[in-house]
Amino acid sequence: MPIIHHPDDATLMSFAAGSLGEALSAVIASHIDLCPRCAAEVRQMEHVGAALFDGLKPTGMSSLTVASLLRHDVSVKAERTETEVAGGIVPGPLTRFVGADLDQIPWKRLGIGVWHYPLPLSPGVKGDLRLLKVAPGQAMPEHGHGGAELTLLLRGSYRDEVGTFRRGDVADLDEDVEHRPVASLDEGCICLIASEEKARFRGLMARLVQPLTGF
Incomplete structure (x- = not known):
């Protein structure tokens, strides 16, 4: 299934320029690992703005945080085999956190x-x-956002007021x-979500438990 929903050009440009926040950058880096089209766009943006990065030095790998995995010069193969984009494969930027198998992640129950x-x-x-x-x-729960939010589908699909999102x-x-995502009936979904601010839930119960969930 081809990728239909891509990040906004402004988001890709901020990522290429190194001005996108760390959490949001992790989602873009992971998407680029799956999307040759956006990888090519980011490379083109980097070439155009190369003069801005003359003094940029690579980040060290001593700390296992998102920042240690992000690179301004994203190198992605334009061609991938069917196995490489199978549902269990984790995008390259995330493998140091969770390995290469989504089923092996030690999930923590958040609700029903x-x-x-995290x-x-x-x-x-x-x-x-x-x-x-x-x-x-x-x-x-139906909710809005206090700032930018990026969601990357890794497995399955969901639908909301914006459309249907797949891997x-x-x-x-x-x-x-504001939206109310609903996971697909066949296999649910697994997503990578980054947000600048807390979600703004409409329902009372969701707001009451928000301090416990961290959303």
């Missing part, structure tokens, strides 16, 4: 039919990054969007 796995950010960095697993047919698709949302 929902599990999550991912570490650098100390003092703003935002939230986590993997989310939703059971087949399960709906997430490799990215939902690039802002504070103007």
Whole structure:
């Protein structure tokens, strides 16, 4: 299934320029690992703005945080075999956190039919990054966003007011969007979600438990 939903050009440009937040950058780096089209766009943006990065030095690998895995010069193969994009394969930028198999992640129960796995950010960095697993047919509470939110589908699919999202698709949302994602009936979904601010839930129960969930 081809990737239909891509990040906004402005988001890709911010990533190429190194100005996108750490959590959001992790989602873009993972999407680029699956999407030759966006990988090519980022490379082109980097070439155009190469002068801006003359003094940029690579990040060290001493700390296992998202920042240690991101690179401004993203190298991605334009051609991939069917096995490389199979449902169990984790995008390259995430493999040091969770390995190469989504089924081996030590999921933590978040609610009925929902599990999550928080991912570490650098100390003092703003935002939230986590993997989310939703059971087949399960709906997430209706909510808006306090800032930018990026969601990358890794397995399965979900639908909401914006459309239907499948593996490799990215939902690039802002504070103007409210939605209620519903996981597919056949296999549910697994997503990588990054957000700048807490979600704004409409329901009372979701708001009451929000301090416990971290969303």
